[in-house]
Amino acid sequence: AWAVQVGAFSKRDAARDFAQKVVGKLSDTLDHVTASVSAAGGKKVLYRSRLVGFVSRSEAQDACTVLKRGKVSCILVAPGTATASLQ
Numbered sequence: 001a002w003a004v005q006v007g008a009f010s011k012r013d014a015a016r017d018f019a020q021k022v023v024g025k026l027s028d029t030l031d032h033v034t035a036s037v038s039a040a041g042g043k044k045v046l047y048r049s050r051l052v053g054f055v056s057r058s059e060a061q062d063a064c065t066v067l068k069r070g071k072v073s074c075i076l077v078a079p080g081t082a083t084a085s086l087q
Helices: 014-025 057-069
Strands: 002-009 036-042 047-056 075-077
Touching: 002 057, 014 036, 014 047, 047 057, 047 075, 057 075
Parallel strands: none
Antiparallel strands: 002 047, 002 075, 036 047
């Protein structure tokens, strides 16, 4: 499934709280989308805040557009990839 990354934080709790806050800004039609946090990095770990479970690229893109209108930066993450792509 597609994902939307909404931030990266140095603390896991901050990443989780932000992802949960942002998922609440989405339409009720996206109730299958959930907040997720994953760790990344080498010497310094960053925790990625992501919304996961989008069924298509266009659904993820539409959600990102809504979030950007609400002043939340976001990038799309393709299925099966650990990295995000700027959109």
